[in-house]
Amino acid sequence: MKQNILVVSESLGQPNHKRGIFHFTRELARSLASKGHELTLVVETSRRYRKLCRRERRTKLFAAQSRNIELLALYRYLDEINVSGPVTLSGTRRKVEWLRRRAGLLLSRDNIVCLMRALGLISLPTCLIENRPAALEYIPPDLRHLELFGDFQLEPGFFDYQDASAFFLLPPPRIDARKYDVIVVDTPTRVVIRRKPGAKVICIVHDLLPLTDLKLSDIATRQFLARIRTSLRQADELAFVSNYSMMRFRELLPQFAHLPARVVYPRTRFDAPDIPHLPAPSGRPGRPSFVVIVSNEPRKNVAAVVGAFRNVPQADLIVIGYTGEISRMRNLPSNVRFAGYVDEHEKAGLIAEAHGLIMPSLAEGFGVPIIEALAANTPVLCSDIAVFREVAGELADYFDPFSTEAIAASVIRVLTRQEECRGRIRARRHELAQRFGYETQARDFLGHEKPGERLVVAR
Structure with a gap:
């Protein structure tokens, strides 16, 4: 109706x-x-x-x-x-x-x-x-x-x-x-x-x-x-x-x-064609790159990711969003680039071209960039917190957000297992589209339930 x-x-x-x-x-x-x-x-x-x-x-x-x-x-x-x-x-x-x-x-x-x-x-x-x-x-x-x-x-x-x-x-x-x-x-x-x-x-x-x-x-x-x-x-x-x-x-x-x-999960578009091959580098030519999307809030944990890339000289990090004083710190790693705010189209392009999207947050309500990366068939690297486990399941590589060594190790793992990571996402694409594609959001939000579902009373 x-x-x-x-x-x-x-x-x-x-x-x-x-x-x-x-x-x-x-x-x-x-x-x-x-x-x-x-x-x-x-x-x-x-x-x-x-x-x-x-x-x-x-x-x-x-x-x-x-x-x-x-x-x-x-x-x-x-x-x-x-x-x-x-x-x-x-x-x-x-x-x-x-x-x-x-x-x-x-x-x-x-x-x-x-x-x-x-x-x-x-x-x-x-x-x-x-x-x-x-x-x-x-x-x-x-x-x-x-x-x-x-x-x-x-x-x-x-x-x-x-x-x-x-x-x-x-x-x-x-x-x-x-x-x-x-x-x-x-x-x-x-x-x-x-x-x-x-x-x-x-x-x-x-x-x-x-x-x-x-x-x-x-x-x-x-x-x-x-x-x-x-x-x-x-x-x-x-x-x-x-x-x-x-x-x-x-x-x-x-x-x-x-x-x-x-x-009712946040949604994104899964109707873009799946690209099975490896991405083009979005940083310096010939180098792999990773993307992190942040804001100027301590819980986003951007300083830890920036510090981790001192230990990953073979890859670049592109930081999207406002980071305050962090982008003006002395002795920043040379393989970290601060892009600032970018529009939605450019952000989608950077995610699609990246070798991985990093979510280092200490606390979140959901984590929208995760599903944007999955829709682009881009590997996801996450803090090991409950909400990210709920969203990404076994499709992400998890790390201790308080350890720069753990973040660097996660980057190296994903960098060396690109085809394996992307293959797991491709195999679950239909399921991901049903769960996170915008077509089903109206039904879920208005309570037009599927068979076997019911409205839950919070107790």
Whole structure:
């Protein structure tokens, strides 16, 4: 049965750098759209958006309902993303700057409107704008997923206000979702949803790292607690990205054990042709290379991988993502190259060309690069942690993430066993596509169960 679905996702509705959450929700939207469901995305409107709308009306060049400039403003806003920037707050100066900016936003027109709506002092009609991407001349590759949405639901200052409301413990923002059958909420999103009888709220739990990672800031933990509490209190069902995440949730938040829950793995595309031969080198000509995808968080463990390549002079390491001070360290190994942020197309090419993808993380909710590598028939080298065992099984080579010697030994093993590693992946390709291909994600997410499956109640 086709359903009308509203997606409330900070990673799609506002520019940010939550890459794992972005990947999951983008592929989920692709899967839902392929099954004929009607999708609407909540998008925050800003001062810049209102200025362009007023300018459009003043010119009187367009028909009253054309809304071309409004659509252009939304796409431009959603393209203002700095994924190469830091993702954690560290240092007093950065925290003070963050608080100063949040306090300023709290006094903005958009935040005041959100606060008054949250208090029930004013009500605003639901504002929808039809998504007509054909009206735009060019859509960058990183925004192509927006074409999956039939409409945008416009909410003034929505995501900025939910940030401020979480920190200052103000009433959460409200949205009117009475025309939708299903509301998908990427947790942690702090929002109160007004819905029609019978409508279902499904909250996606990616991980609980802000409650368990000792290296994250107090601000991050405080915000996460306020956000996820609001989400869970109105959820009808929960979707977890891994069995590991679901088990951690049961341990840490047993008071929500009554909520029906299911595991819905992140997905990727397995429809690319399988390439049986060895890859071309993606580093220096004539040399094998390995890829690691990281961010500037201690749990990503990038320093250990960089150090390990001192002991593997015969291969190169390509580091994708923002690494902060690590890329500016003295005496870095000459066989390590820092690529910084690369777009999705270039990242896919680097993974496909590599002799192996390395996942050295100390903690994760899933590990999307693993399935991207498996889809490209690229060998995977992983930290020996429970969630990676769940995702990669016997298809990965595992190492102790605290030992640079163990990481180097894993690289050498994979380097000398290329055909064996790729052969194991090729033999399981159909099974991997069923488990991690986007075509089955909508079915799993909406609970259209296969024979013998049922919804699990987290106990």
